[in-house]
Amino acid sequence: MMDASPRSAHSIGTAVQRCIRPACGASFAIRERIYICQNCGGPLEIATPLPSANEAAALRARWRSRAGSLDPRDRSGVWRFREMLPFDDAAPIVTLAEGNTPLYDAPRCAEYSSVGALRLKHQGCNPTGSFKDTGMTTCVTQAVRLGARTVVCASTGNTSASLAAYAARAGLQCAILLPRGQITSSKLAQSMDYGAIVCEIDGNFDDCMRLIQEIADDPSIYLANSINPFRIEGQKTVAFELMEQCEWRVPDHVVVPGGNMGNCSALGKGFEEMRQMGLVDRLPKLSVIQAEGAAPLAQLFAGLKGQWKPDRAPIPEELTPVENPQTLATAIKIGSPVSWEKALRSVIRSHGQVIAVSEQEIADAKAMIGRDGIGCEPASATTVAGIRKLVAAGFIRSEESIVAILTGHLLKDPDYVSDYHRGTLSLRPDTKDRKTESRPIKGSFRNAPIQVAASKSAILEQLRRTNS
Ligand code: F0G
Numbered sequence: 001m002m003d004a005s006p007r008s009a010h011s012i013g014t015a016v017q018r019c020i021r022p023a024c025g026a027s028f029a030i031r032e033r034i035y036i037c038q039n040c041g042g043p044l045e046i047a048t049p050l051p052s053a054n055e056a057a058a059l060r061a062r063w064r065s066r067a068g069s070l071d072p073r074d075r076s077g078v079w080r081f082r083e084m085l086p087f088d089d090a091a092p093i094v095t096l097a098e099g100n101t102p103l104y105d106a107p108r109c110a111e112y113s114s115v116g117a118l119r120l121k122h123q124g125c126n127p128t129g130s131f132k133d134t135g136m137t138t139c140v141t142q143a144v145r146l147g148a149r150t151v152v153c154a155s156t157g158n159t160s161a162s163l164a165a166y167a168a169r170a171g172l173q174c175a176i177l178l179p180r181g182q183i184t185s186s187k188l189a190q191s192m193d194y195g196a197i198v199c200e201i202d203g204n205f206d207d208c209m210r211l212i213q214e215i216a217d218d219p220s221i222y223l224a225n226s227i228n229p230f231r232i233e234g235q236k237t238v239a240f241e242l243m244e245q246c247e248w249r250v251p252d253h254v255v256v257p258g259g260n261m262g263n264c265s266a267l268g269k270g271f272e273e274m275r276q277m278g279l280v281d282r283l284p285k286l287s288v289i290q291a292e293g294a295a296p297l298a299q300l301f302a303g304l305k306g307q308w309k310p311d312r313a314p315i316p317e318e319l320t321p322v323e324n325p326q327t328l329a330t331a332i333k334i335g336s337p338v339s340w341e342k343a344l345r346s347v348i349r350s351h352g353q354v355i356a357v358s359e360q361e362i363a364d365a366k367a368m369i370g371r372d373g374i375g376c377e378p379a380s381a382t383t384v385a386g387i388r389k390l391v392a393a394g395f396i397r398s399e400e401s402i403v404a405i406l407t408g409h410l411l412k413d414p415d416y417v418s419d420y421h422r423g424t425l426s427l428r429p430d431t432k433d434r435k436t437e438s439r440p441i442k443g444s445f446r447n448a449p450i451q452v453a454a455s456k457s458a459i460l461e462q463l464r465r466t467n468s
Contacts, residue, residue, distance in 0.1 A: 015048040015086035017229055020342060030086055033146055035216065035227050043342050044229045045269065048086045053278035059083060060279070063244065067100070077101065078134050081237045084273060085138065086230075087145075094140045094170045098133035099237065101125040103245040103403070106372040106384075112365070113388040115398045119251075120369065120383075121242055124376055124409030128190060130331075131235065131263060131407045132162035138234030139224045140166040148222035149173060152215060154208035155225075156259065156331050157187030158408055163224045164194035177201055177208040182330055182430070184413045204325065206336040209260075226262025227338045232269060235262060239270025242403065243280060251284045252400035255390075257382040257407055258288035258297055258354065259332035261343035267405070268346020284403075287352040287395075288343060289386030291379075293427075294325035294333050295356035297340050301347070315344055326429045328416060328441070329362055331379035331408060353395055359427050359441055361385035363420050367445040370417075375410025422448045 016027040019037035026039035027047070037044055051059060063081055066074035073079040077099020087093075103121045110118040123131030140163070143151050150173040153163050160176035160183075167174035176191055180200035191198050201208050209225065216223035226232060243250070254271075256264050267286060274280045290298045300319050322335035337343070347354055357365075365388065366381035383404035390396045410417060419425035420443050428438040452462050 015046060017044045018047045019043070020045050020345065031146060033148075033219065033222065035213070035223055035229075043227070043339065045342065046086050046229045046233050048084065048233075050273055050277050051083050056278050060244070060248065063240070072097070075100075076137065077241050078137050078234045078237045081240045084237065084240065085233055087138070087141065091141055092144045093137070094144060094166055095137050096127040096133060096165060096169060098126050098137050098234075099241060101238075101241070103242065104372070104374055106369065106374065106404075108371045109365075109368050109384050109404075112368045113384060114391050115387070115396065115400070115402060117401070118384075118387065119401075119403045120372075120374055120376075120406050121238070121245075121403055122374060122376070122406045123238065124380065124406055124412070126162075128158075128162045128165050129409035129412055130158035130162060130377075131238070131405070132158050133166075134238055135226065135231035135233075135235040135262065135266065136162040136166045136224065139163075139228055139231045140170050140172070142228075142230040143172060143222040143224070144170050146222065148220065150175060150221045151224050152176065152212055152221055153224045154178075154205060154212040155183075156205050156333060157183040158331055158412065159225065160196065160198075161187050161190035161194070164191040164196035167196065168194045173197070175199060177212050179204045179208055182333065184330060184415070186412050186414065205334050206321065206325075209336070209338060225338065226260055226265070231262060232266045232339075232342075235266030236270035236273070238405070239267050239274065240279075243274060246403075248280065249401075250280050250282055251403045253287060253352075253387075253390075253396055253402045254284040254405065255287045255289060255383045255387055255402065256405045257329075257332055257379045258290045258343065259294075259334045259337065259379065261288070261297065261337040261339035263405070263407065264288045264346055265339045265342035268343070268350065272346075272349065283350040285352040286346050286350040287386065287390065288347060288354045289382040290354070290356045291327035291329045291332055291362060291382060292356045292358050293327045293429075294322055294335060296320060296322045296335060297337060297344065298354045298356040300340075301344070301354035315341060315348065324430075326427065327362075328359055328425070328427050329378035329382065330413070331377060332382070353390060355386055355389060357382055357385040357389060359439070360444075361389070363425060363441045364444045366417075367420060367443075367447075369406070370410070371445070374406070376406040377408035377410060377412040378416050380406040380408055421446045 365385035
């Protein structure tokens with residue numbers, strides 16, 4: 001039988017949507033279908049009354065014990081932490097048993113990055129193969145609670161695959177906007193299979209994002225991009241789950257890829273809430289890694305030149321978008337991230353960093369993750385590439401504890417893997433200028449198939465040669 005939740009419907013009822021900008025701080029009811037502050041246009045977050053600090057030990061035990069329960073809410077690595085979520089027991093939960101993803105040791109990646117140990121939390125082990133599922137379960141549950149008939153998103157492929165699946169579970173119509181020709185075939189196939197209306201747009205992700213926000217003005221439509229604070233609520237539980245896996249010993253560093261910046265915002269919120277409640281005594285340094293050709297936040301961060309201590313300088317009000325973002329890590333091919341303010345706040349609070357890595361660095365780091373027996377998509381590999389760089393720069397010390405968040409599964413982009421190992425990977429910038437040359441990526445750790453005669457001796461001879 002389910003244990004009784006200690007949260008009353010009354011305390012959930014006091015959760016609000018609040019503008020994160022200190023100069024505004026306006027609050028809105030939890031059932032208002034809004035995505036940005038109606039007062040100043042700033043980003044919204046959910047402010048939930050947190051359980052009190054003297055409940056911390058009991059909560060840890062309860063969350064752990066739920067992992068062995070058969071209740072569908074407990075099978076979910078998101079709803080297992082429901083005391084921290086702005087939903088009461090009557091919420092019409094839409095779940096695919098998301099979360100509860102593994103935390104792996106990665107000794108080869110550690111050596112590659114010149115650190116003693118490195119752990120990888122693999123969010124690609126979620127039901128649709130990416131971290132988006134942890135936020136989509138809460139977002140689609142909120143859509144059902146609000147009586148929406150249609151859910152929509154713009155996407156580089158993973159958000160759309162995830163939304164399509166959760167909408168199908170909930171029996172909602174789902175429409176997705178994708179930049180034509182810029183989504184991997186695996187991600188596109190998922191959305192088609194889950195029955196979404198797939199709209200391919202002539203333009204890039206940022207164009208899709210602008211358009212979808214206009215469409216979401218219609219009251220029957222609910223927007224499921226990470227600008228929606230209910231997405232962030234689900235995704236923040238990854239921080240709780242990670243701390244449970246770390247036996248509540250806070251790692252020195254948590255490193256994430258950066259695209260539209262929902263993931264960093266969510267982890268930052270999760271850690272901050274745990275600190276407020278006394279579940280942890282400090283924050284890990286939260287660092288974001290972007291691909292060089294799509295790195296607007298890294299550029300802004302570099303411009304702050306260390307003046308980012310919260311008491312010395314406020315968060316800047318504007319981010320200069322990258323007009324024509326380019327990277328083979330298509331998941332993070334984003335020039336104008338919607339949640340940059342929230343993400344930067346989390347980085348600043350935790351004394352983390354935002355940096356960019358090259359296409360070559362991403363590709364080699366991805367191959368190294370593969371050598372540890374762990375398969376991720378290119379965007380996820382920015383983390384290991386970034387850690388290597390941050391170690392070289394002296395920001396991460398070799399004896400510190402480090403967790404990288406892998407965001408998507410290898411099978412999300414098998415063509416990239418195959419091209420790397422065959423030595424045919426190259427970045428062809430999408431531009432109308434025919435003269436723009438493609439830039440080859442070296443297969444530094446390539447492992448191409450070999451042609452071998454169909455005989456026992458030929459195969460054994462090949463094994464001997466490869467061993468020597
Ligand atoms: N890694 C993967 C595999 C992603 O799909 C994304 C984002 C990110 C990292 C970046 O996370 O946006 O929270 O900073 N994909 C979005 C999408 C944009 O539409 O699937 P973020």
